[in-house]
Amino acid sequence: MHKGNKILRSFLWVIGIIAFILALFIIYLLRVSKVRPPVVEGNYSELKLQRAQLDSGFYVIRNNWFRKNKAGLYEMYIEGQPFERGVINGKLSEELVKEQESYFTAQIHKMIPSPLYLRFLRYFIGWFNKELPQYVDSEYQQEIYGVSFSASDEFRYIGSNYQRILNYHSAHDIGHALQNMKLVGCTSFGTWGSASEDSTLIIGRNFDFWVGDDFAKNKIIAFVNPSEGYKFASITWAGFVGVVSGMNEKGLTVTINAAKSKIPSGAATPVSLVAREIIQYAKNISEAVAIARSRKMFVSESFLVGSAADNKAVIIEKTPDSIAVYDPNQNEIFCTNHFQSNEFRNSELNVKQIENSASAYRYQRLTQLVRQNGKNSVQKTVNVLRDYKGLDDADIGLGNEKAINQFIAHHAVVFQPQELKMWVSTSPWQLGEFVCYDLKKVFAQQGLKENREICDTALTIPADSFITTETFRRYASIRNKESKLLEEGSLAPDSIIAINPNFYNSYIIVGDYWFKRKEYAKALPYYQQALQKEIATVEERKRIEELIAECQQP
Template sequence: MRKLIIATLLLFALLITWTQSWLFIPKPKIDDLSIVHHQLDSLGEGRLVYHKNFINVQKDGLWELYTEGSPFEIGYATGILTKDILHKHEDAFISKVIENSPIQSHFGVRLFNSLFHRHLDNRILPEYLEEIYGLSQHTKKEFDVFGDDYQRVLNYHGLYDLERSFDKVEINSSVSFAIGKSKTNNQGILIGRNFEYDLNDEFQRDKIIHFVYPESGFKFASLTWGGFIGTVTGMNEMGLTVATHPIKSDQPTKATYPVSIIGREILQYAMTVDEAYNIALTKDSYVRESFLVASAFDTTAIIIEKTPDGIDSIHIDQEALVATNHLQSKKLNETHLYNLDHATYYKSIRLRELIDNQQSFDVHAMANVLRDTKGFENTTIGFGNHKSVNALNLHHSVIFKPKTRQMWVSTHHRQLGKYYCYNLDSVFSNTQNYPPKTSLASKEFTLPEADFIYSQEYRNYNSYKSFVELITNWSPKDPPFKDKELMHFKRLNPESYQTYEHLGDYYRKLRDWDMAAINYRIALSKEVSSIHLKQEIEEKLYALRN
């Protein structure tokens, strides 16, 4: 009996020690902390300087951030200069962390999140841990109940890997495509990129274009958000570009090397597509991801497809290369069959159609493709449909011209506003001047906003989004909508399946089963964004019959 008690106590002690090893992770040791003693200076509204680092907040929702130095210095300066957007975006991260946790108490959320991301710090390169540690000094202290600041920011980088269920990948279906020099009048390769990552409307409006001058590796620019050092879209000073694409994966049981950090390492240390492939090859990943990588040095582009079981690449043909959110390599044995019911496959077909219909491409033609809201064969499928190349729900839209180190970045109005041009050679040569310029953009190369934002259809869509919020939050305790209000709602976005699904939901709350069924059937007759959402509507209709 005594031996059993001793064995039980030893086992319990080991369990506590093991739990503490991932619940309380050690912080990186920083030898030089001099960066923390500098003063934050303001040069006017939206313009801040911290030591050799600065930020310009443009009125178009674009935050131009420049940082340099050691990893900790870059992270610390990033945190202090972007504190406002960091705090707003951390609210969105914490909401998503709570949503993903099976336990809703503060300690339960922390326990689950720490268990999933256990030993994540042992898998990431020390320089990125130091940068994350510096950034974490400026997080919201009220969220310490979910873990200390360093551990929270570290875990946020695993959150991107968690959003891999089929319906989430379908709804957040990003696209990128490369146009070969045979269709660009020998301007070199052009790359277009639309990125969706739907946390909330505030998250979609503001974005950071981060220009980084690291101690080692290449200087680069990355499109990002507060509290994040990974790369989903970017270009380095050598003209190598990266665009990442999440692919449906089995739910991972633990975190490994976050795919966004793989993207960051490629951007910082690769000049050729072979170097990019070799970096991806050496990293473990428990989720599926594809990376569209283009290189000015090689004058080519490839898609690197990575799964927990293998890696493969697809090279550009004479004209184009298209990436959405499904595997294309036969070697990796994609078991899921895709067709036009799936947003990721539908978008790839639509992109190919738009590319084939265009004789030659310049940056204006690239912007037209990225702004496309139509369906296959130019059909009208409703605004906000995730089968569109532009679902009017983007975080950012970017055009790259690697040969000249130029990148065009979209501004708000649902990313249909102006594309500001940034020349990396010019940006990094001018960052040493003081005071910094009010904008790092080369304004003479700005692409104008889409004509669509001045149309009645666009005004209708904005009104539609406001009405969606009203009808979604309506309860039987509220006064019912008038018939003319519902007719007006229908006219705002008449070809969208969502219009009729919302009406069906409303009539179901009213217990008007006939009208609910009529609207659900109309919704199913439209182009539904994904097979999962189509099944949900079918289930609602079936429930009415029973």
């Protein structure tokens, strides 16, 4: 008995030591993961500013304003010093700042339903980004800090308002590590000279960053007049001051495309803030390259930079360690999710990306469409961005990652830099109207005192007729809800196939439905049929083959 008590005491002592070490580790994580806000000069008088509502959904603060247009896009104009801009940005769009964070966190909970893992992820991201402020310019720290005063207190369990809003600017970068979840997979291209109908530069892009349809519905066209640098326009969302697609008053455009990256080992400058610095401070390609070269990033990225001054576009390819500039030396340029420069083309990661992902296929389809269209135009660019077919117009199923239009894009946009015009997509996805903005006219306004349209309605590109078809209606009604509808019994397994018969994932969804019920004989033919379709990635093909093998086990 005495010996048993001694063993028990020893065991409890070991458990106590482990618990103590674990507690110290958690305390350490909590301390090092705290990010202090930047020091703001003055007395924070900007926080006393109040927005005035001049009409339903139309708000102003001084010359700054915020409204929703008839096409469903939010529009915002902000000016001033960094902290002032951030405060005004947040106050004008306060409801959307809160709503956007709710949508973002809700989608993260869907993708990672384990509370324990989410808690670990919170501490990991906090630790990972503990040095983030060292890599973010003071100007953008202050702007983000200003926005954070309008963030919700509901999510303080994740971190302070400032820390959360700052960390969200790394969301695109973190998406690199989650590419199997199809968070990032963009397409962009440009034509000029003999490749364009009027010889001017035309840039088109799909921003395929998907964290749920709710997150994508509140797009903001932000027109920014900073106290330093150039005026610019950006397609963005509430609470976000980085740039993923934008054009400045000098006709310089920037769009970003994710490339294959190793899992990051530490914080650096978020891609969106590198793009923001380029759009705010560069007037030509050489200045854009110099800015990109000066910043350390923790993921690999392609920046497609178009320049009215140079009447051409190049791709700045940047890794955490190196930089290269890809110039095709012709009048067209294409970009998906792999590198093309001599410096990076044959790197191990890039070769794997080309061989295993949907990037190379999508690149071929993009090239095929642009060249068969002849001399390019804005309308033809929109047509390419809307394309949901495979090579040679093959039906590869709606929503296939190999298609240019995967029905996940946050936005699509077409830039005409010499004219300082841009066309922005409206819902649904790239198939709705493309609304035109003339930056010269927008920035010539001294505020907006009445709730009126600022887009050039005469240049609106009509919606694609595909959205009126029964095929699209049926697809849109079940998209991303197939598994849930099956589980609820509100949709029969074969209905999934009938609605999208050429999409390999339709068969996987039905196969998984039977597999979970251990009805392997019913699951097997669906997995086998999936293999006969155009599968997006090598990884997905391997998973199907593994499931087939499991179903065939005696």
